[in-house]
Every structure is written in structure tokens, then in C-alpha cells.
Amino acid sequence: MPETPNSTSDTSHRLGVLRHRNFALFWFSLVFSHSGTWMQLTVVGWLVFDMTNSPAWLGVVGASRAAPMIVLPFFGGVIADRMDRRLLLWITQSGQALLGLTLALLVATDLVLVWHIIVVMFLGAIIEAVDQPTRQAIVPLLVPRIDLRKAIALHAVVFSGGALVGPAVAGLLAPAVGLATVLFINVASFVPVFIALPLLHLPRFEPRQHEPVLTSVKDGLHFAFTRELIVVVILVSAVGSLFGRSYQLLAPVFAREVLLTDITGLGWLASAPGLGAVLGAFAIASARWLPANGRLTGFSVAGYLLALVGFAISNNFGLSVLLLVLVGLLNTVFSAAVRTMLQLEAPEQYYGRVMSLNTITFIGLAPLGSLIIGAIAELAGIQLATLIGATVVAIVFSFAWLTQPALRNAS
Template identity: 45%
Template sequence: MTLLPPVLRHRNFALFFSSLFISNTGIWMAQTAQGWLVYDLTGSATLVGVSFGAFGIPMLVLPYFGGLLADRVDRRRLMAMMQTGAAGIALIITALVASDNIAVWHLVTASFLQAVVNSFDQPARQALLPDLVPVEDLRPAIALNSVVFTGPAFIGPGIVGLMIGTLGWPLATAFLVDALSFFVVVAGLLLMRLSPFLPAAAGRDSFFAGLYFAAGHAVILPTLLLAAVTSLLGRSYQSLLPVIAEDVLDVGIQGLGLMASAAGLGTIAGALVVSSGRRLPRDGALALLSAVGLGLLQIGVAYSTNYAISLLLLFLLGLLITFMTTGIRAILQLLTPREMMGRVMSLNTMAVIGLGSTGGFILGPLAEATDVSLALAVTAAAMLLGVAALALSRRVLRAA
């Protein structure tokens, strides 16, 4: 008897999942170190938000071009090229931090460039997923795939807190691990055994075909709107965790690492629940109910002054984010034709990653103009209003 989810018995998916999990552990290490470094250099919540928000700017536009490319060229090769480019950017930042020549503008520029790379990597990655498992295993595969990024938040930030805060290792170590981890994904992609790639047929490979399809679909359009609202207003709280750790809870970089890890542990727990085959609501209802819980928990995080309670709330946030993400992606990937998968999933990438990162431009200045607790509570309340409007006006989404 094995404790591993059954979907990992598929060799290609196991390679995909494990390599990305390792790589994203490195990414979370670098993100945690970046947030701490920017706040240490400037003491500005706004600049912390800007350093993360810079990642969101290209992700608002470029992923659709990445999706168009993912529907026309071999998705595995496209991913391998983008992973190599991301490693190069991370190595440059490692050298700047190690030589003590780092400046905030370096980190902002690197975030922007990594987003350009990610704009072409993410659509290919999401479009590749249905080719790795049979359709009956798609929902658990989506759940585990959501853990590929958020799950390493349980490991990466904790490692940073241990290495830098406890053992006193150089901060550049986090960025070096991030750079090397991208090559693990390249190796995993090369080891996969996939059928020859078939590009989209003529007439369905045009630039606007994916947009027309998504905009005209009764379920896909409100699903994308739900992803957009919850990402902009309900997932950008992560950009203010360094401020909460330092100014509200006074727990330092070690405490910051555990806070991010608590959310990551929640995502892992959520994925295990979904992939175990337990009976859950339909995808649309699961996404909507989880979004409501996400807003309420964010308000709790905003006003918690107890470190243990904050860790519990962040764990539950991670749990519900996995449920919500699984519901949204399952709807999109089950209802989208394979030859348009890159473009439709790129719209989800723009909503989740682009708006999620861009939310830092809202939260950072709002927190500095008022305070961090009020900023989080206001954005959570606005998200709840948006979710309620979608749930009431789009009944088809609840039944999806």
C-alpha cells in the first residue's frame, strides 16, 4: 500500500509534478528572500508591493501570446527554453546579492523579466497537463498541479528562515538555489515520453479564436471572472506578509518563513483531500464556496495579533486556495478543446498570476496610507462582493 496519490502512477505526470515541485521550492525561497531584502533596504511597504507587482505587469498581457505559441509549437520544448531563461535571470541576481551590489531596481527588473519568461511557460505548462493523464484522473492531477507552486511555500520559506535567520548563511544562497532548481524541470521534461505534438487546425489557430471562444461560453467566461476577482483582491495578501511579520507580529524573518510555510502546508492538505477521491461539491460550487471562505479568512489574518492564530488562518487560506483553484481549472480544462487549450489557459494565467501579482500595487500603497490590517480587510470585503455578484447572476457557474 502506498501513501502517494494514485495519479502519480502515471510516469509523465510524476516527472512533471516532482520536477516542478523542486523548482518552485527554489522560487519560494527567492521570493521570501526578496520580500525581506526589499523591506530591509527601504522600510517601505509600497516598494515591497512594487517589487512583487512588477511581476504582474507582463502577466496581464503576454500570457495570451504564450498561449497562442503553445497551441502552435511543441509545448515541452517551449517550457524547456523558458526554464533555461529563468535560470539565467536568477543567476544574475545571485551574483548581485553575493557581491553586495544589489539595489531595489535590480529586483524589480528581475521580477519583470521573470514574468516575461513565465508568460510563455505557464500557458504551455497548463496546456500540457491533459496530455499527461487520462481524463478520469484530470481533477486529482489539477489539484496536485496547484500544489506545484503553492505547496513548496511550506518548504521554501522555512528553509530560508533556517538558513539565513538561524544558521546565518548568506542571503544569496536562496537566489542560487532558485537558479539551479530550474534545470531540474528541464531534466524532467527531457525524460517524458509523449506523443508527437499536433498543432491547432487551420481556422482554430488564429489570434482571436481563443478570445471569442472564452467570451462566448456560458460557463468559461464567469469562471475566468471568478479567477480574476479572487486573484486581484484575495491572493495578493502574500505581498504584505513581510510587513505583517515585522510590524504587526514582530517575529522576524524566521517567523515570516513559518507564515508562508503555513499557507503552503494548507495547499498540500487541500490537494491530498481532492486527490484522495473524497466526495466534494461540483467544481463551480467548490470554487465559489472556497472563494467566500478565502475572503473571510483574509479578514481574520488582517486583524490577528496572535502568531499562532495567524499561522492557523494562513493554513486554512492555503487549503481553500487549493479547493478554489482546482474547481476553476477543472471547469476550464474539461470544457476547452485540446487545440485551444493554450490560449484559454493563458487567460487563466493572466487572471491568477497577472492580477494576483498586480494586487501588490493596490495593497502596498493602501497599507502605507492607512495600515496593513485595514488594507487587507478592505480588499477582502471587495472580493466578497464580487464573488457574491457572480454567484447570484451566473447560476450556470454554481451548477458547473
């Protein structure tokens, strides 16, 4: 029998959310796919920094993903609310695989230039603007409502958790088999998603009459921005992404200029937040009790900033890796709390549009943040630039926490 959000579940069972067949199929296939994506991101970061020796150019490449991921996800959310979400995922995942193949061929034939990488990243972001809200909107259909926070926690980790395996494997394989082979492995990593999608038991998609797209966008924005909690959560998430999450995209600078390591060391640095993300997600998924979501955001942001400051001033490779594990863990806790608050605040017909705002803040603004922090790093160095960013996040979040009871008291 297909699982529905109204079915019963053994919530006392450790990691019970993965006992739901639909969610397990979906989750494991995405972990494979995003591990490959992180292999590609690791290769791209190293390649761009090797070609340009410039933190600012790394920021530009990262920012090439920003415009589509800021402007388009809300339209992607509208599409996710009015089309068969399984079909949408077929389309988006196929598009990402084709772009990955194009990049692999360019590197294999030694024709790749920085502008090629920028174009591939830009087009990939356009596809991701539809893919992200669609994946987030499908999660409530895969588990009972009582398990939603656990499912969101594990789903939140599929991208950052892919960093647990992808960068380390890329760093180990690249010196042995070359950058192009690593990129071809990324293309193959999409296969599990194509296997899993037809196996999901989902409610039958029923086409409904919809208002025009722009009307739907306006309605969704009106709903979101008349809900105090949604506005505050989106604001603090946006500032966090702009000023506090550039450590991943700018990791090649830390690797070469601060920690004096090679692409293998970069792989371990990029994998460390992924390990933390996995630990954080499974901690939430297995916990018998957690603080209310509002308080959980406060605890996680405070710990996250302390770990990020420690990483920024560290010149020891081992300590830096450990601190990034902690950064990844606390970022995942924060992300799960935010997504849960948003989805519990929105009725089903608004899931795609509301979660598209989450996509904009967590994924769209982070590349733009890398451009900001990268530009500062060009002038003041990557360590000071990271400290400046952490300070901005601390000031804004503290103000929101002290002045907005909707955030502090969110359930």
C-alpha cells in the same frame, strides 16, 4: 507503453493520479523547482522591505511582474498551442534559471539595488507568461481524462505548494549562510526539471498549419468570451486575485509591523499557505467524492474569506500561521475547481489559450493587487487594507453566485 489520456486508471486508489509515471515525473520536478523559486521570493521580499521600509515599494516590486503577466500569457497560450511543449519548457526553465543566477550574483557582490530586483522580476514574468500556459496545457497529455481534476489539483499546488518548503528553508538558512547562498540554491533547484523533461513519454509533436498569431489570438478570445461559464469564472478569479491574494507578497509587512518577527518568522508565515495548498491538493486528489465544481467554488471562497479576515485581524503569530494554512488550503480547492471548469469547457486546440486566461487572473493580477493593497496599507495600515480587499471579493463573488446559474450549476 506511453500513457495517454485514453488509458485506464485505478481511480479508486488513493492518490492514484501520482501512479501515472508521466505526471509523477513532471509534478515532483516542478515541486523542487518552485521550492527554490519561493526561497528567492522570500529573500526578495525581505530585502526590498529592509531597503525601503515601505509596503508601497513591496507593491511596486510585485507589480513589476503584473504587466507581462497580464498582457503576454494569451500570446504564450498561442505559442503553447502551436509548438512542442516540451521544447518550450526547456527554453522557459533555462531562462528562469539564468535570471536567478544573475540576481544571486548581484546580492553576493553587494551591488544589488531595488531597480535591479524590479528588472529581474519583470523579465522573469515575461518568461513565465509562456511557461505557465505551456505547463497547464501539457497536463491533459499526462493523465487519463477521468483523472484530470485530480491532476489539475496537484499541478495547481506546485507553485503555492513550493511555499511549504521554500520560505521556511530560506528563513532558517538566511541568518546562517546569507541571502546570496539562498539565491544560489534556487538556481540549483531547476536541475530536477531538466532531468525530468527528457524522460516524459509524450505524443509525438506534429507541426500543423496555423493561422497568423493575431488571428489565433482573436479566435481564442472569441471562443472564450462567447462561453458564459468561462467569462464568469475568469471574472471572479480576477477580482479574487486583485483584492484577496496580496497576503503573500505583502507578508514582510505583516511579519515586521504586525507580528513583530524576523526573516525566520517571515519564512514560517510564507510557508503556511504552502502547507495548506499541499493539504488541499492531496485532499482533492484522494477524495472519492466531491461536490460539483460550481458548488465547490462557492464553499471554498466562503471559507477562504473567513480565514483571510481572521488573519487580517490577528496579532498572534501562531494563530496567524494556522489561519494562513487554511487560506492556502481553500485557495487551492478554488483554483482546482476553476481550472477544471475551464479545461472541461475547452476543446484541446484551445487549451493553451483558455488556460492563459487563468494564468492572467491567478498570477498576472495578483502582483497588481499587491500594488493596490500596498498603497492602501501605506495610508491605513496593512490589516485594514487586507480587510477592505476581502470585502470587495465577498461582494463581487456573492453577486456572481446569485445572478449566474452557469457558475452555481457547473459540473
